[in-house]
Amino acid sequence: MIEGALWRRWAFSYLPLILFVVVLLFPFYWMIITTFRPDGELYRPWNAPNNMPFWTTKPTLEHIIYLFEETSFARWMFNTMFIAAISTLISLFCGVLAGYALARLNFPWAGSLGTLIFITYLVPQTLLFIPLAEIIRDFRLGDTPWSLILTYPTFLIPFCTWLMMGYFKAIPKELEECARIDGASRWKAMAYIIIPIAVPGILSSGIIAFTLSWNEFIYALVFLSSPDQKTVAVGVTSELIRGDVFFWGSLMAGALLGSVPVAIVYSFFVEHYVSGLTGSVKG
């Protein structure tokens, strides 16, 4: 418990904390309220009389219905899910193997390769998106989910590798040596002894990789063009804004529903997520 006089506790702990939480969560509240608010209430100027912005008395599902009937929203959700899942699996596969090699095997240039991976971890997507778009076109992958499934690992693999290196380094060397004395090959010692121990780390990397690929925007924006191929973020941006007209109700409904899968994954694995996040920072 926080000590001190009651007023001090409130002034220096609870009040600032409440303020932080309110500000950090308000946009989500606003998303929800906008989703269920009828257009008549939505488009009332901010200084109109009897304007009650924080609540609605006539909740409606029209925006969500519009989303599913007039746009390919369900399709976008499926695309995003599919792309995020496959690219996460690919990245986990590569990242676990590379992390194991870099953390536990002796070979020339192991240190420099580790640094190289760390540097690619820091390459932002916006540095390479134009030449990458050309390459995707040359490989004839443009406007297919594979353009993203193959490019998302470029930022997911370095992340997974880095995180897994941390986990592998924490496992004592003796475990492997015991297995090898008992006759296991190096490959078996890795696959049956070390990797199973690192499962919490794999779970953490997988969850974060999944949210990262769900969050990705610029590659999806540039590589995909037909409405049926789009991801949620790109679909919402391009199909619910026509010229200068924003379909705010449906936009917010799309934003809300598009966030739900990530929020669910996150809520089930908060501890893994946090430990992965902080693990990646500590390196």
Add this chain to the structure above:
Amino acid sequence: MAVTALGSTEVVRPSVRRRRLEDERWLALVLLMPTAILLGLFIAYPFFEGVMLSLSSARVGDPGEFVWFKNFVKLWHDSIFWTAVWNTFWYTAVTTVFKLGLGLWLALLLNRHFRGKAIVRAFVLLPFIIPTVLSTFAWKWMFDPTFSVINWSLFKLGLISARINWLGDADLAMTSIMIVNIWRGVPFFAISLLAGLQTISPELNEAAAIDGARPWNRFWYVTWPLLLPVTMVVMLFSVIQTFADFQLVYVMTGGGPANATHLFATYAYQIGIVSGLLSEGAAVSLAMFPFLFVIVVAQLLYIRRVEVR
């Protein structure tokens, strides 16, 4: 156990493949291969392509020819480019200061014991988890010139008498974008720094308190130096992500009004993808590289120095 040991000796001549995998160097090569292929194909190769593209006159549907540094010379005389450069630096500097300050404050608040701490921590991280583009739309709607809930609140509180056109004015638009960036970044700083705080033994602070150190001095001389290594790594990630940011500006203003809020990335998109001048867009993107390089090298050297100490 003895049985397995015997089992392996029975295999008198393991296959060449097996023997190779027993050699650490070969095993490392095999394990690193998938990563090397993917990163080579989609990072190293595009980087090389990007350099070549920026030295050419390519447009959509026209491979162009080699023109040396013509695109960069053109950028040098492009006032919008310089606005974008200035914006990027200003945006990165201001938001990083606020994210660090507020994030540290929130981390210190969360580091105390109170009921419902786990729930609060989980909720606090939400802005960082939810896809940026989607939450930025919520902000854009909150900043809407006609229907802004922020204007409504300020008006009802008697702070303003006329509407504020958040995204219509060049300076205000940049400020609004910064607010959203800070909103999204504070949770990441807070949670990472909180993890750093939790590794600091409370006995150090107690010892300092017994020696008569005031709370501020305890923070400045005990907590902060111990927190510095984590802080630097968090800053490194945040600075690079902010410097190369695209989504926030793309959604909030698209670089407007009148090209006043472009960053490197949005301007590169504007020229390279929207206008189809691939070579010039690639040049704008690559112009980020020297700055990113300096930031990464400087921070890595600093982190190494802190770790050695």
